[in-house]
Amino acid sequence: MKTRPSRRLRLLTGICVAASLLVAAPASAQPTPAQPAADADAPREAGMASIVVDVASGKVLSQEHATERRYPASTTKLMTAYLALKAVESGEFGLDSPVIMTREAAAEAPSKMGFEPGSVMRLDVALRMMLVKSANDVAHAIGQVLANGSQEDFVAMMNAEALRLGMKDTRFINANGLPGDGQYSSAKDLAMLGLAIRRDFPAFTDYFGTEAIAAGNAIMKNGNKLLGRFDGAEGMKTGYICASGFNLVSSATRDGRTLVAVVIGANGTIPRERRSAEILEAGFKADLAAIDTTLDELPVSAGEPVDISDYICSAKGRTDRANERQADADRDEVYGSPYLHELNRPEIVVPVSLGGAAGNDIVEAGVSVIDAYGIPIPTWRPDPPTAVLALTPEDVGVSQGTGVLTEGEDPVETSAAVRANVLGSLSDSADEGSENPARSGDLAGTDGKTPRIGSSFDDAPLRPGADVPIPGERAAN
Template identity: 35%
Template sequence: MRQALSGIVSKSAFPLKTIMILAMAMTFVVADVASSLAAKSAAIVVDAKTGKVLYSANADGRRYPASLTKMMTLYLTFEAMAKGKISRNSPVVFSAHASAEAPTKLGVKPGGSVAVETAILSIVTKSANDSATALGEMLGGNETNFARMMTAKARQLGMNGTVFRNANGLPDPGQFTTARDMATLGIALREHFPQYYGYFAQRSFLYGRQRINGHNRLLGRIKGVDGIKTGYTRASGFNLVSSVNDGNRRLVAVVMGGTSGGSRDNQMAGLINTYLPRASTRGGGDLVAKADSNAISALAKVLLPKHDAPTPDEKPAAVAEADTAVADDATVAQGDSEDEDTAEAEAPKLVVPAKKVKTVIVSAPKVATAQIVAAYAEPTPVVDPVNTASVPPGWAIQVASSPKQSEAQAFLDKTIKQAPKVLADASGFTVAFDKDGATYYRARFGGFGSKDAAWKACTALKKKKIECYAVQQ
């Protein structure tokens, strides 16, 4: 390097010492950028026989689940099948809401139906958003109620860092999870429903005359991989939960926030190759709690907010028509891409070095009534959809409160028009809360990285005669 720099300095007015200092500075800048990008991802590898964590990176940081959400939709579907409430052949009717979901989708028209098994297969392969919503409406009466059931089940399984707002994982600022929670759910699916777990190994299925291929490219590529689920939105990055079984050892691994489908798959392959040989050949007892969900679901219906925050994919009709002209972009922005690798540029292969990590046992504590009350007495913490694949606790500002969600949303829209520069990097949302038996809605803007930033925005809004105060999420 010194020789190369000497050649440059002979043609430059700068002394060699100055150039060396600049080169070192650039090295630190590149390292800082790489570190910043790495911090946005999260991963965990769990021995599915013993519950020991073999690798962990940001495993408890909040992340958007994207279509990993459908793992819980399928968990509740399998539970209903196991209890005899529905069968593989039960018809799943698609409402107008389900049929209108963003791609990827099966494309069933309003009023049409498919068998439960077809809906399951379309979810594990195509990641069909419409099928997930239709199943949720079938099991919960409506998707809002089903989301409450999903979150209640998450608490029951010990997934204390997860909140669900819909059945499919399409963007919603109030829906979040952690890599650790997704690993817990992946283990629970195999433990609790071994009779249905084989669906996750399906690489394609025939729908009418159409052969639908799956998104999970590790099936058939890495020996022992038998599922489970991929996920992608722009806010989440590329997510993947994988289950591996080589006959003697079992792993469940999670990668969230990948920069491309290829780099995510390569990272997962590296984790599997590194940590599968370190997994135990003994053990095999249940690791995740399984109990009757009726009491928890009933309590959740009372305690969880009755309305979800508006989702980023809700658009006026005119905007929706404009999006139709650029269907590929709409697909990428709103949900799983038909071909994930075309959504982002392919990233270089990521080599994952082996690391010594403190062993932790994945536990699933029994959920008491007091715990559920504590979990939902306060509004759901905000998640910032602007910060790709990174959802740290932060600050928001509140500008209004109203007994009607539509009024709270209208105030958000009005505030943005009044102060577009102040709120250029903020994201508006509403939060439901109960007061004296009535439901009210707070109008807030999230995405502020510090208390000072939030108060600075409030000061600017107050100058425009807009009431405002900062709150920590």
């Protein structure tokens, strides 16, 4: 027979158990805060903004963060090109009209061609330099020519045109996309600009898809790696500053159907091209009849621009890019995308040079434009000497050989001997302000007389272990 505890003993036991539970459990009104991860303060990659639009219908095939205000970087140059082509179509300018390199334009930060003040080139040549090399100096010069010498007036023209096209989340402050207060756009708005170019100027599609240009012996490749690697790719424009990340406006045509895609905020050219290929491929497979939303129906953001410089230009961001490049050993391979194939042929190269502009226009420019800037009429030299050298990554550590200078490739660390013997006087600073910086000076001919061509800060991800300080935002590509 079991003996039951007395009622008093049971009561005392219950009180003790309850008390122990109260001591052990935290009060519900004051929960224990979650412990932060050790790297909570480390910069993190932000989501990319993207959109794909059908050119004929304006229907939005996909979009993500497309209405967020972002920094356009050198995709800004698409508006400069649009206004230039509009002036050509109206007859106000010709493709052979002169573009004069003013002192103000020549002083722009890289990426640039590096021409001396007073240099003159044809408008069509200037457009290819701007779109392929992402030349900030040439973009500035084009803007001044189109606005009768005033960069401020050209910026006003850009913003007026943006409003006319419906780009209500866009404001420009210069012709090239170099960073500054008050310059922003969105994936949606850049898609509007891309559509306008494809619709209004179909005859000039090849300008936006030029694979490479040759200035003398310097070959400058287009940073858009969809060209020749994605079926139907036609071009448009790359862009990069710290605050924006790596941007790309692209277009492609298959079976008579043209799409425009925008990617903003990628951490490097590899994820940028990979994402662009993915959304374009999905766009071509989309059922257009089942989609109702058009580009002009997307809302206006009016928010503050998203600034991702804390990650993009941090040591972590550079390390992540370096790791991705290590995983993709061949620069011309598919970037991990099933929709990109190797480029099994040389890039199609278009020669460019100073000179060749319309004779009558040159005389007029010499009187009304060049004098206005205090620049003497340049000594005419239609075909500059071709002794211009540049380096490929393969040339590193080698003091001879003609190479290529490419927007969109990774930087190379050049030895002191290479800098002294091949490139001449270069700045030794590296810069992530565009898409290929460890070569930061103007490339000069070995004869000491050739116009300096092709200074570059294109893409600046660092290689693992590279001891280079975080650079400033001096360039846009």
